[in-house]
Amino acid sequence: MSESPRAVVVSVPTDELASDLGDLPTGVDLVVWDLRSPAPRDAFDLVVPPYMSGKRLLAALEGVRVDVLQSQSIGYEGMGAYLPDGARLANASGVHEAATAEIAVGLTIVAQRDLADYVRNQEHARWAPQFSRSVADSTVLVLGYGGVGKAIAARLAPFETTIVPVASRARDEDGVHIHGIDELPELLPRTDILMITLPGGEPTRGLIGAEQLALLPDGALVVNVGRGTVLDTDALVAELQSERLRAALDVVDPEPLPAEHPLWSAPGALIVPHVGGAADAMRPRIAKLVRSQIERLAAGEEPLNIVEP
Structure with missing residues (x-):
């Protein structure tokens, strides 16, 4: 008998990405949060910040428990200083x-x-x-x-x-x-x-x-x-x-x-103004990655693309 998926709390920055994720495992608490307002939960298993938002928005995570911060970019230099204590960082390898x-x-x-x-x-x-x-x-x-x-x-x-x-x-x-x-x-x-x-x-x-x-x-x-x-x-x-x-x-x-x-x-x-990844191929690819991360966390598996900032 297979184990039931565990509860997972996830935030994504837009209604569009939330819709693109499609059906998610039972027990997933998905909220839309762009990090510009107070955190809607005290703790998250996965947080996806806005694309190309800059590190300043990560100040919204202060005092919030985060397991995995899923960047929407490949590059992650300098991110270590902005990660909440204990949080792991995943980049968007395979998306851009x-x-x-x-x-x-x-x-x-x-x-x-x-x-x-x-x-x-x-x-x-x-x-x-x-x-x-x-x-x-x-x-x-x-x-x-x-x-x-x-x-x-x-x-x-x-x-x-x-x-x-x-x-x-x-x-x-x-x-x-x-x-x-x-x-x-x-x-x-x-x-x-x-x-x-x-x-x-x-x-x-x-x-x-x-x-x-x-x-x-x-x-x-x-x-x-x-x-x-x-x-x-x-x-x-x-x-x-x-x-x-x-x-x-x-x-x-x-x-x-x-x-x-x-x-x-x-x-x-x-x-050109840093638009290498700014194309419509990004939308289905970032949704696929985030959905995979959610499924892996719900199944108790290690997330993809974990990097050392």
Whole structure:
């Protein structure tokens, strides 16, 4: 005889997500709480904060017992300081990789084929063909070979590119040779497109600075869909203003980018406001993850995606 599901108290930030969860195990107490009002319960087994809400909202959890805090983002740097005592943190691995890979490939194509120029020309009804770079036959160094990096590599491979994956250490994985980060001085001079997918935090802060950017060949494209802090903004601006390198950025440092920041007007810069995961593919995927977490907790099983912030 199977055991009955145990009672589980869960909060989600929106009515939409609550509806998307569908039928849940018996005994689940599901409430909608966006963390902007007092806690509707004294204790929760699972709390899902609003997407891209910032860490400030987590102050609402002070004095509330929380077992698992389920982030809706992949990145979790700096979250440890905001977790309630005893709470575990789960990230949204598996939710955003496809959408982030789409924005990475899209930015790459737009930058290589000068599509932004044509959009500006269209606004003025200007017919102005130009010869552009191609994605095909380019060497793409994917810096960070986790879920997002692998998703990008899989989508760029059919474009007839040469993918050079780089991670913290060299290894062979699933028939792919992954280079170690210590090999960057040898790899960067042969790189046409530097694709940054690394998470933030102190270990990666400023990893790509003036020294590394100087190793890239003239005309190389820097794409960042990881975290803005990985890339030294001042060093990048200097390279862009000299018109030696180009950049296509979903993330920057600081965020949001101040209106007067020189990166906005730097030659060869294409900037979008951290929207890699902001696509409709997120909705069913985050619902699937949260539903799975609830089912696992109700069955007395360990939740998925637990990370050490």
